[in-house]
Every structure is written in structure tokens, then in C-alpha cells.
Amino acid sequence: MSGPKALPTTLCNWAEREIGAVDEVRDASHPRENSRVWELVRADGCRFYLKVSPQARMYERETFALRHAVPAMGAGRAPQLRASSAEHLALLTTAVPGSPVEALPLTPAEEYEAHRQGGLLLARLHAAGDLTGHWRVEAEGALCAAAAGADRQLEEAGDRLAPAEHTLVRDLAEQLRVAGPVPLGFIHGDAWPRNLLWSGWAAWVGFERSRFAPVAQEFVQLACGVWADSPRLRSACLSGYGRELTPDESHVLTCLAGLNAVSALNWGEAHGDPRVTAHARRTLDRLTAGVFA
Structure with missing residues (x-):
């Protein structure tokens, strides 16, 4: 298994434009090569996740779900989409407790x-x-x-x-x-x-x-x-x-x-x-x- 994955600067800059300055970045990827997920923590303690999808199809499906269906589950019962980037296949979501x-x-x-x-x-x-x-x-x-x-x-x-x-x-x-x-x-x-x-x-x-x-x-x-x-x-x-x-x-x-x-x-x-x-x-x-x- 390789070490922690570093968040690319371009993605960090994009995220900070959406949620403000990030105080801490933690690698939250699953132990497989194509998993790229980071937990972002602001100075006020608010947590977010930045995820880069391994395939365009997965990015499209998750973006659609978070916009059009997942809100029906209720507040705090699933992530909320804060921003998405088709260029980077990246999604920025709120963190869910648990x-x-x-x-x-x-x-x-x-x-x-x-x-x-x-x-x-x-x-x-x-x-x-x-x-x-x-x-x-x-x-x-x-x-x-x-x-x-x-x-x-x-x-x-x-x-x-x-x-x-x-x-x-x-x-x-x-x-x-x-x-x-x-x-x-x-x-x-x-x-x-x-x-x-x-x-x-x-x-x-x-x-x-x-x-x-x-x-x-x-x-x-x-x-x-x-x-x-x-x-x-x-x-x-x-x-x-x-x-x-x-x-x-x-x-x-x-x-x-x-x-x-x-x-x-x-x-x-x-x-x-x-x-x-x-x-x-x-x-x-x-x-x-x-x-x-």
C-alpha cells in the first residue's frame, strides 16, 4: 500500500474558492489506487470532503444523485453537494457525522x-x-x-x-x-x-x-x-x-x-x-x- 495521497494545489485552490480557507487536509482515500478523497477542515472546525471520481460516468452519477435525489433522504442523512468540477471530475460535499x-x-x-x-x-x-x-x-x-x-x-x-x-x-x-x-x-x-x-x-x-x-x-x-x-x-x-x-x-x-x-x-x-x-x-x-x- 502506498503512502498518503497529496491534494493537488489546483484542487485545493478550487475548494478554497468555494468554502473559504482550509486549515487542515487529511487523506481519506480507500486503500486502492484509484481512490482519491480528502477531508478538508476549516479553522472554524467545519469539515468537508473533496472527492475525485475515477471515471466520468461515476462523477456524472454522483453529481446527479446529490443534486436531484439524495436531498430526499433528509438533512444530515447524506452529504450535501457544495460544488462540482467536470474539468477535474471533482465533488466537494459537506461531511456527515458518524x-x-x-x-x-x-x-x-x-x-x-x-x-x-x-x-x-x-x-x-x-x-x-x-x-x-x-x-x-x-x-x-x-x-x-x-x-x-x-x-x-x-x-x-x-x-x-x-x-x-x-x-x-x-x-x-x-x-x-x-x-x-x-x-x-x-x-x-x-x-x-x-x-x-x-x-x-x-x-x-x-x-x-x-x-x-x-x-x-x-x-x-x-x-x-x-x-x-x-x-x-x-x-x-x-x-x-x-x-x-x-x-x-x-x-x-x-x-x-x-x-x-x-x-x-x-x-x-x-x-x-x-x-x-x-x-x-x-x-x-x-x-x-x-x-x-
């Missing part, structure tokens, strides 16, 4: 409440935005688009998968292509405990994968991760969300989990991340055994 729930020593009651509130906030987000025109077309085609990528992912996986697993995932992809209509909304797109903050109140961060889509896609990371370990957190999240998934949504979620597992397996192997690889393998084992729920 730390990721996966990093906190929470009591069972606190953990349950954090996930319940997380589900409540996702429900607000899913109902936000204007789902018309090309946004609706994109959302309605999302499942077929996901299925279309299965062959490439399976080819990349090669003999990491058993022949029966190749067959299983191809079948799940085919089922996605013929799935009937399911509820659509504006999803966070990366909803898992790393992006769920807790300070006595829940908040979500990290909207670079947000988009209009079937809302069942929102729960793939959770279903393949923390929900598998703690079914009570599934109950907590959906209690806050306000409803259970429909049978059609549950079926779509299972199909998406298979595709996600292959993608995660490939990514984990390529980046030497045994945790991601292990989660992907566990999901495939659950799907093969027919116990994914």
Missing part, C-alpha cells in the same frame, strides 16, 4: 437500529427523482443489461468455477432476461455497511453508482454479505424500508446474486482480495445448494 457501521463496536440493538434506519433512508431515496423518459427506459432495461454481461464474466472466471456453476449462472442470467416487471426507483447502487454511517443516526455516503433501476438491485450487496451472516439485519433493513420484497423481486435478487458472485470472484482474484473472493465463493455455494434467500 463512522461506517462495519467499523464500529455496536451493541446488537444499535446495529439493528442502524440497519433499520438505513432501510428507511433507502425507501426515501428509491421514491426520489423523476423516473420518466430515458431514465425509465434505462431502468426497465437494467436486468437484461446485467444478463448481457454474464458471458464475459463467465469466460473470465474460466476454471475458477465448476462446470455446474457455469451452467447455474448462465441459467440465472437467462431467467433475468425473461423476468417480468418489478418496482423501479432511484437506487444508491453500492449499499453495504462500508457506506452506511452511524452516529446515533444513520446516514448513507458513496453515491457514484447511483441510478434509476429495479429496486431489487439495491439489495444484492447486502444479501450476499451481511444478510447472509445476520438474517436479523435483513429484517431490520426491510422493516425500515416499509415492506418485504415481492416474490418476483426475491427471484430477481437471487439471479443478480449469481452474476454478482462471478464478477466479485474475478475482481477478488485480480486484486488479491481474499475477503471479496470468499464472499463470492460463499454466495455461489449457497446458490448451488438452493439456500440463497
